[in-house]
Each structure stands twice: as C-alpha cells, then as structure tokens.
Amino acid sequence: MSAPTALHPADARARFRDGLVTPTTGWCDGWVQANLITIPSANAWDVLLFAQRNPKSCPVLDVLEAGEISGPLLGGPDGDVRTDLPAYRVYRDGELVETVPDVRDHWRDDLVSFLLGCSFTFERALLAAGVPVRHIARGCNVPMYRTTRRCRSAGALGGPLVVSMRPIPEALVQRAVEITARYPETHGAPVQVGDPGALGITDLDDPDYGDPVPVAPGEVPVFWACGVTPQAAVVESRLPLVIAHEPGHMLITDTPEPLVG
Numbered sequence: 001m002s003a004p005t006a007l008h009p010a011d012a013r014a015r016f017r018d019g020l021v022t023p024t025t026g027w028c029d030g031w032v033q034a035n036l037i038t039i040p041s042a043n044a045w046d047v048l049l050f051a052q053r054n055p056k057s058c059p060v061l062d063v064l065e066a067g068e069i070s071g072p073l074l075g076g077p078d079g080d081v082r083t084d085l086p087a088y089r090v091y092r093d094g095e096l097v098e099t100v101p102d103v104r105d106h107w108r109d110d111l112v113s114f115l116l117g118c119s120f121t122f123e124r125a126l127l128a129a130g131v132p133v134r135h136i137a138r139g140c141n142v143p144m145y146r147t148t149r150r151c152r153s154a155g156a157l158g159g160p161l162v163v164s165m166r167p168i169p170e171a172l173v174q175r176a177v178e179i180t181a182r183y184p185e186t187h188g189a190p191v192q193v194g195d196p197g198a199l200g201i202t203d204l205d206d207p208d209y210g211d212p213v214p215v216a217p218g219e220v221p222v223f224w225a226c227g228v229t230p231q232a233a234v235v236e237s238r239l240p241l242v243i244a245h246e247p248g249h250m251l252i253t254d255t256p257e258p259l260v261g
Helices: 010-015 041-053 119-128 134-138 170-181 229-237
Strands: 031-040 060-064 088-092 095-100 111-117 144-150 158-168 221-225 241-246 249-255
Touching: 010 041, 010 249, 031 041, 031 060, 031 229, 041 060, 041 111, 041 229, 111 249, 119 170, 134 158, 158 170, 158 229, 170 221, 229 241
Parallel strands: none
Antiparallel strands: 031 111, 031 241, 031 249, 060 111, 088 095, 088 241, 144 158, 158 221
C-alpha cells in the first residue's frame, strides 16, 4: 500500500490509534515527523543533557511534563503519546522486552516524553528536487545502523551514534547535502558521504533497524544522524524503563514542515 501523502496528521494518528502498524515514511506531506523517547523523571535531566550535547542526532522539538500525554505537537488535548504512534518499543534495564501498538499498560505518572526531529521530514524536499529516496520507492522502511562513532555522554546515558542511509546518485549528492542542511531540526546535513567503513559499518545489507535497500552502480551511500540514537544509548546504559517509537514508525505532528528555499 502506498503512503497517504495528503492525509492530515490527526487522521493518520487516528488510524494508528485504531491499530494500523506501518512505517510512516512518505506519510502526510508537509508535516513534521518526530522520534519519541519516554523515560522516568529521575533520568530526564540526563536525556535532556544528552540531547543538548548531541544535537545532530537528538534535535529536541518538545518535552512533555511528567505524566503528560499530549501537547501542541499532538494536536492538543485530543492527542495521546501512548497511542498515537504506529508502534512502540519497551525497554527494561536495557533489554527490549516488548513491541506493542500502544503503551497504556506501561504508563506511569512520572514518565517524561521527549519528541525529537526525524529525517522523514526532509524527504519531500529531496523528491521535489529530483533526488530519489529508495525506501519510499520500494515501500519499505529506511535502513538504520549503529556506528562506532561515540556520542558525548551525559550522566548515566552514553552510546553510539545511529545513522539512516539513503543511496544518492553521485551527481545529486551535493544537492542532497544542500537541501537537508536547511533542516537542522530534523537532523540537517549528512554526517558521512560514502565510505561506510568510516562509521564502522561493514555490511549495508544488514541494518540494525529498518529494511535493507540496494545501492546501485553510480550511487553513493549517504548517512544522516538518526533519532534512534537515544535507544542505542538506553541499551548500553541499561536505564530501568524506557518507552520509544519502533524505528521508522514515527509520531506525525501538527507542526507544518518548515518552508525553506
């Protein structure tokens, strides 16, 4: 099924509340998508400091108060961060224990939710400029990789940078860099062009998250910082409880995509 590009975010979130599970790449053109990381308030300062020290991978769009389930990015009081994403991951002591379509059964009043920018937001601009986006064309999730590049630690939280990859025709790489640099709140310009080994990636056909996509002759693998980075840090740091989005299954917000020239 092709992604409903013209759907309003509120209608997309209603579908997810009703149980639809799908990657959100290509959904709701013109609206910002967001990563989710929800942690106990006792760990919230570490996550905020981690995001401040690693802004390429963790651009903060909003932070919900402890126990708060909605906010402006979720359409106000009708939104619910526990149900309005297609799928969630639940981690306990650094272990992935469950993947579920809603997290009401895991909710606590001390949980603080961070909404972080997502690179799906700039894909419409790439397509409009004639830059192909392989995972959209194939109707699958974007490939994501844990790297050997370390993030700056913060308190109890530390871990590797996670990146997403898009194969770009060599002649269009500079254009892709220029376009995405205009979206700093959704990861901005790439962190690596070509040479996956520089990031410690040994096999592009074996992503840590998402789906593999082919890199054709004449194309260059281009890597952007990814909002799954905090999940990798959660695993390494073994925080007691974390709720996060299933990679590629984002919160589609009521924030319009920034207009950039």
